[in-house]
Amino acid sequence: MSGDSTSRLEEYRTLRSEILAKQGQRVQVLAFNVAAFGAIIVATAQKAITSLSNPTEGALIVFSGSVGHFAVLVPSIYFTIRHSQQISNIGTYIIDFIESKDEGLNWHTHWRKIRAPRARTALALIYAGLATVNLALSLLALYCVGLLIPSYYVIPIILGLISLLLTSNLWPFFKSMAEMASFLELLLASDVDNTLLASHEFLGGELLALICKLLESGRIRLAIITGNDYEKLQRQRVVEPVPEALRKNLVVYSDGCTRKLTFTDKGEEVESRDYHKQIAFEHGDKEIIKDLLALQLKEWARSYPDLHIPDVESQLSNGTIQLAVGPLNVNQPELEAQRDKFQERIIQELRQKCDKVQLVPSDKLWLRVHCKVREGNSLSGLKGIIETSVRELLSADFPDLSRPTIIDRGQQLALKPVKADLRETLIGHIKDKVCGDRRLKGQYGVLVGGRTTIDIQKYGVDKAFAMKDLKDSLDHQEEILYFGDSFGEQGNDRPVADVEGVQCISVGGGENLPSGVIALDGGPAATKACLRSILWALTGCSR
Numbered sequence: 344m345s346g347d348s349t350s351r352l353e354e355y356r357t358l359r360s361e362i363l364a365k366q367g368q369r370v371q372v373l374a375f376n377v378a379a380f381g382a383i384i385v386a387t388a389q390k391a392i393t394s395l396s397n398p399t400e401g402a403l404i405v406f407s408g409s410v411g412h413f414a415v416l417v418p419s420i421y422f423t424i425r426h427s428q429q430i431s432n433i434g435t436y437i438i439d440f441i442e443s444k445d446e447g448l449n450w451h452t453h454w455r456k457i458r459a460p461r462a463r464t465a466l467a468l469i470y471a472g473l474a475t476v477n478l479a480l481s482l483l484a485l486y487c488v489g490l491l492i493p494s495y496y497v498i499p500i501i502l503g504l505i506s507l508l509l510t511s512n513l514w515p516f517f518k519s520m521a522e523m524a525s526f527l528e529l530l531l532a533s534d535v536d537n538t539l540l541a542s543h544e545f546l547g548g549e550l551l552a553l554i555c556k557l558l559e560s561g562r563i564r565l566a567i568i569t570g571n572d573y574e575k576l577q578r579q580r581v582v583e584p585v586p587e588a589l590r591k592n593l594v595v596y597s598d599g600c601t602r603k604l605t606f607t608d609k610g611e612e613v614e615s616r617d618y619h620k621q622i623a624f625e626h627g628d629k630e631i632i633k634d635l636l637a638l639q640l641k642e643w644a645r646s647y648p649d650l651h652i653p654d655v656e657s658q659l660s661n662g663t664i665q666l667a668v669g670p671l672n673v674n675q676p677e678l679e680a681q682r683d684k685f686q687e688r689i690i691q692e693l694r695q696k697c698d699k700v701q702l703v704p705s706d707k708l709w710l711r712v713h714c715k716v717r718e719g720n721s722l723s724g725l726k727g728i729i730e731t732s733v734r735e736l737l738s739a740d741f742p743d744l745s746r747p748t749i750i751d752r753g754q755q756l757a758l759k760p761v762k763a764d765l766r767e768t769l770i771g772h773i774k775d776k777v778c779g780d781r782r783l784k785g786q787y788g789v790l791v792g793g794r795t796t797i798d799i800q801k802y803g804v805d806k807a808f809a810m811k812d813l814k815d816s817l818d819h820q821e822e823i824l825y826f827g828d829s830f831g832e833q834g835n836d837r838p839v840a841d842v843e844g845v846q847c848i849s850v851g852g853g854e855n856l857p858s859g860v861i862a863l864d865g866g867p868a869a870t871k872a873c874l875r876s877i878l879w880a881l882t883g884c885s886r
């Protein structure tokens with residue numbers, strides 16, 4: 344995070360504390376008003392009952408009570424309006440000068456749109472209630488005074504008008520109160536890669552702290568909906584960092600939404616059998632598909648030699664070569680060991696030709712190395728030599744590292760890694776085979792998964808399927824927000840946009856989005872800013 348951004352966030356925090364303090368004072372005024380009003384009503388009613396035999400005295404008591412009420416109400420309303428205006432001024436400053444500069448912090452604007460209908464109903468009721476009470480008291484006081492001295496009509500009329508006038512100025516106060524009252528429970532659902540986390544990242548730091556606070560609040564449930572492998576990736580990346588005691592409000596759909604995991608109060612993992620029954624391979628079908636895929640891989644080896652050679656990208660700048668090799672096949676333990684050996688060999692090779700060879704941390708599927716060219720060597724000549732030797736090394740000594748393999752994930756079969764530029768074509772081939780095989784009765788779908796995978800699973804099982812299951816599992820209606828980065832034409836988050844009652848937020852940009860999806864730029868940073876903003880709204884900072 345840049346220095347500017349950090350200081351803006353610091354200012355945001357300070358201003359937010361001020362808003363919370365003002366809100367506290369406003370609630371104190373309200374509480375005092377309610378208590379005083381209650382005391383006046385009780386005292387007046389008591390006196391009025393004891394004077395039932397004398398109507399004039401009774402009317403005088405009711406009149407005095409009404410005047411007493413206005414004497415408390417008018418200054419209370421004045422202070423409430425003052426605090427509300429100050430809150431509104433700070434809020435406007437935040438919106439204009441801070442939120443506009445940090446992607447995602449302007450979440451309140453979107454938040455209001457989503458919640459406006461519910462907030463408006465609550466607001467209208469409260470507002471109408473207060474105006475009616477004021478009007479009734481004014482009329483009552485008017486009637487009582489009318490019984491006594493007609494010239495005193497003017498006092499309750501003035502008091503009634505002042506309080507009605509002030510009540511009409513209470514809009515910001517009731518607006519924020521109604522928003523807070525309508526914010527009861529929320530279900531947050533999110534994709535993982537490039538939405539919650541960057542593709543090589545593990546949950547930690549500020550994001551983990553935010554998620555823990557949201558789960559601790561007891562009003563938020565978090566659903567992780569991911570195409571990725573749970574056993575090898577998402578358990579370690581997303582679930583294990585969350586303390587066990589907080590996992591009960593977490594649910595995970597993984598492996599292309601073919602697995603559903605919930606957690607007990609102690610944080611133990613539970614596989615959902617009911618969910619798995621709906622999406623299981625029919626008896627024998629998995630073996631048929633595996634055979635079809637194996638045949639297909641053999642065919643591709645002949646027609647697409649490029650498929651087995653990962654991209655070797657190199658860039659030249661200021662006497663250095665930046666080399667990137669990938670995607671690499673590291674889906675099995677023995678291949679992970681091969682990757683380490685390959686890495687060592689590449690470094691050895693480069694040390695013979697260059698000075699200062701440095702490994703750059705990156706995604707498991709990619710190997711990145713920076714090296715400084717020895718003086719006198721031609722940069723572009725060396726680039727060609729290095730690229731060729733890497734390719735030779737891969738095809739001669741580490742062919743398995745560059746070959747896609749079939750992975751059995753229980754209710755899903757996956758083929759990975761597949762180079763991005765070939766994937767669309769290859770998916771077409773697999774679809775022809777799987778959908779055209781009579782034995783399989785058209786029950787299985789072939790999908791894009793992650794960045795380098797082709798998934799085969801029960802037809803219709805996607806993120807929308809998981810989202811509908813999640814909605815059905817709710818005890819009562821909750822607001823649902825879904826964060827994703829891939830809502831484009833072929834994006835795996837796109838189906839969620841069609842699920843009724845789910846507000847989708849795209850943090851991967853705003854092109855070709857389905858209608859109704861809120862577009863933010865900034866990837867995981869935007870999601871984090873939204874979560875921060877939601878947490879702050881939860882803890883009472885609603886403007």
Ligand SMILES: [Mg+2]
Nearest residue numbers: 534536537828
């Ligand atoms: Mg994603």
